[in-house]
Amino acid sequence: MTLDARENAFRPDLADARLRGHVEAERFVEGDLRRIVVPSTPMRRAPRSDALIDSEALMGELVRVFEQTAEGWAWVQLETDAYVGYVSSDALGPVDPVPTHRVTALRTFVYSAADLKFPPVAALSMGSLLALGQEAETRGTQYRWLADFSGAVVARHVTAVDEAFDSDFVRVAERFLETPYLWGGRSSLGLDCSGLVQLSLAATGVPVPRDTALQESAIGSQVESGLDGELRRGDLLFWNGHVGILRDPATLLHASGFQMAVVSEPLSDVLARYNRAGIAVTSVRRPLP
Template sequence: MPYALSRLGQIPIRHAPSERAEMVSQLLYGESVEIVDFQHNWTMVRTVFDNYEGWISAGQLQEMLETSNHLPDAEKTILCSPLANINNHLPQPTLIGFGSEIQKSDKISASGLVKTFPNFQLTSDSVSAKNIVENAQLLLGTPYLWGGRSVFGIDCSGFVQLLFKVAGIALPRDAWQQAEKGEPIDFIEEAKTGDLAFFDNEEGKINHVALIVDSKNVIHASGYVRKDAIDHHGIFNNSIGKYTHKLRIIKRI
């Protein structure tokens, strides 16, 4: 199958080939996809970073000539600052965000702080929990957007995935998938900075994830990216004076 990459700041990935279909995720600038199928003016893709499938409007992708760039273990240069301008083939500079993948031919603005990783893997050896939390704080106030994974709108699992991507760690897209990774932590009092807390609904299905700042606080996307209190019951929202999410499990990646 051919491969392509995004040359736009963020591209909606939809559940079905229609502008009215649910947006299930987003493709960031420089991220690559495998072309799976075509239907009218739509392209079905599978993302290289997290193997997520969905539909993208035709014309929003650029075919890749050097297919080695799509390999999961290929070297990646990632934007680590919230926003930057890229000068590429478009008439005007493209505004890109945190977690975008920078190509060798890209001319990035001076404000763009980047970091190069030889590959992405699921390991804690090279992860700085402090840096992950610092990056999370940069995104405080970002509006919640179902299916979003950019600084312009983000959901809970997209938020966590993006933070770990910038740390060189590949996590799956959805919260329930992320909950299958890492080692379980038995008690909230034993949680450390950078651990992940997962929450379930009344049916027992995991439907939310938050980044643990310390044993008493989390940062998560709920309405917007915010900091809230946590205990063994779950997340407590001081603004409304009640618990909003029921704690299911804590994982250390």
């Protein structure tokens, strides 16, 4: 069996100790857990600021660190989806305090005080994880202080970390309409097609892999009749390197590199565009029964 390097940390010189016996490497390490302590950070293909961005880690997510370099890079695996890449060491902090809440708003501010009139100190995207403590109220608005009292967030923009905050992942995806397309993005500032699917399903408590090829082999069940079958809202259409979500049987919602944004457009238009390029739908999958 050939292991996928996107979800398994191994190089000729260094590998995750859990892969011992499955890969060859000069050295195996257990890795240390760290937490992302910035709003978001790119996960790069190589330890260079000009390297391609393959994914993104969000505030509060755990990573397993296998190596840190003198140049300020860390080779990590994201615990959320097992994705492997290089992040800035400056983005890493201690594991504690453990997050208690998850951001449910498309984007929310961390204020310097429990008052919307105070300047924000950070902007966080949906899915970010926070350790929250004391409650506060200012002029009728409820807030929650960060556990270390370094800032406060609007209480209605978060929910308990282990709770799904929506039952309809398509409705969640619709909230991202007009968000700019960003290769490797996983936030409301910019995201790609598989990032949109991953974030939207996560809101309903369904974890899925990061990339389209990984999602296509893992999500739900295949609709055997494909495009010729009875398509439903929420069905996922896969092409080689792309995925979209059906809002209804005739409308596709997707993060489009063609329009450079999350858009909703007639499925017939999308199919025609791909057909002109000689690219066919590879499968239709149904995430939920």
